Amino acid sequence: MTHVIITGGSSGIGLALASVYASRGARLSLIARSRDLLDQAKEMLVSEHGAMAGDIHVEAADVAREEEIETAIRRCTETFGPCDILVTSAGIVEPAPFEEQQSTIFRRQIETNLCGTVHAVRAVYPEMKRRRSGRIMMISSGAGLIGIHGYTAYSASKFALHGFAQALRSEARRHNVGVSVSFPPDTKTPQLARELGQRPPEATVVMGAVRPWTAEAVASRLVKAIDRRRPEVYFGLTLFLLGRFGPAVRPLLDWWFDRAIARNSGR
Numbered sequence: 001m002t003h004v005i006i007t008g009g010s011s012g013i014g015l016a017l018a019s020v021y022a023s024r025g026a027r028l029s030l031i032a033r034s035r036d037l038l039d040q041a042k043e044m045l046v047s048e049h050g051a052m053a054g055d056i057h058v059e060a061a062d063v064a065r066e067e068e069i070e071t072a073i074r075r076c077t078e079t080f081g082p083c084d085i086l087v088t089s090a091g092i093v094e095p096a097p098f099e100e101q102q103s104t105i106f107r108r109q110i111e112t113n114l115c116g117t118v119h120a121v122r123a124v125y126p127e128m129k130r131r132r133s134g135r136i137m138m139i140s141s142g143a144g145l146i147g148i149h150g151y152t153a154y155s156a157s158k159f160a161l162h163g164f165a166q167a168l169r170s171e172a173r174r175h176n177v178g179v180s181v182s183f184p185p186d187t188k189t190p191q192l193a194r195e196l197g198q199r200p201p202e203a204t205v206v207m208g209a210v211r212p213w214t215a216e217a218v219a220s221r222l223v224k225a226i227d228r229r230r231p232e233v234y235f236g237l238t239l240f241l242l243g244r245f246g247p248a249v250r251p252l253l254d255w256w257f258d259r260a261i262a263r264n265s266g267r
């Protein structure tokens with residue numbers, strides 16, 4: 001039976017993914033910090049998605065702490081056997097102008113979104129290599145394709161995941177381990193609800209170019225992409241074009257968004 005490990009599996013995109021895999025009858029390990037949220041998620045998967053309680057394992061751990069996440073993943077694999085699919089959805093966002101953001105809050109985003117992903121991957125990769133089988137899906141963001149006003153730390157962490165995934169993919173291919181990265185748009189989740197109150201208007205101009213998706217729609221696309229071993233996953237035409245041609249049309253985009261921002265602020 002397929003063993004899927006999801007960091008950030010207690011909420012939002014991670015939880016929506018868990019629902020899809022639960023209805024497929026996979027064995028699921030969910031990792032996040034809050035034990036309460038994890039227990040609620042497990043209950044929901046059993047009552048609403050037909051999962052068997054015995055097929056869901058939860059571990060409370062902070063992905064930013066390497067030993068904690070390593071121990072958590074070891075417990076998951078002791079429970080359900082080696083990891084077939086790892087999805088790294090644990091992530092945080094704190095928008096603020098660069099100078100106004102405390103360096104601890106900046107660093108926390110890098111440590112969670114980038115280092116937290118690396119720690120989880122490190123905990124499953126050697127065994128995947130040994131078994132010559134396994135898939136890793138990292139959750140970056142549209143903000144990993146274009147740097148966004150007020151999102152210096154977040155964009156840096158999400159761009160970095162793109163580089164990490166590309167480089168590791170190149171190493172992992174010969175071991176038959178799939179490494180993928182995805183770039184979701186705004187997605188209706190608790191994180192987005194918290195974030196919108198802090199989002200500067202300049203960012204709304206850029207991010208408003210793409211309508212928010214539901215977590216279910218993002219999850220269903222992700223699962224298909226994992227099935228098909230897609231290396232990079234885009235959501236909708238705009239983000240696909242941004243991913244494929246963004247760097248080439250960057251000056252045009254900068255001009256376009258600067259003009260829209262100026263118009264918005266009545267200058």
Ligand SMILES: NC(=O)C1=CN([C@@H]2O[C@H](COP(=O)(O)OP(=O)(O)OC[C@H]3O[C@@H](n4cnc5c(N)ncnc54)[C@H](OP(=O)(O)O)[C@@H]3O)[C@@H](O)[C@H]2O)C=CC1
Pocket residue numbers: 007008009010011012013014031032033034035037061062063064088089090091092093112113116139140141142183184185186187188189190191192
């Ligand atoms: N929603 C959106 O608009 C978009 C989101 N994304 C990315 O998708 C991912 C999921 O976001 P979303 O579902 O919206 O967010 P949610 O806040 O709904 O869920 C985040 C999950 O990650 C867990 N988490 C957060 N920090 C840590 C940590 N340090 N260690 C372990 N678990 C952690 C949370 O649980 P707990 O707090 O208990 O630890 C929760 O389970 C993130 O990486 C986000 O950046 C990308 C594009 C758009």
Ligand SMILES: CCCCCCCCCCCCCCCC(=O)[C@@H](N)CO
Pocket residue numbers: 093141142143146184185186187191192195206207208209210238241242245246249253
């Ligand atoms: C030819 C190219 C056309 C270019 C159009 C540019 C559109 C840019 C849209 C960027 C959307 C980024 C969403 C990130 C959401 C996110 O990660 C946060 N919600 C975190 O919670």
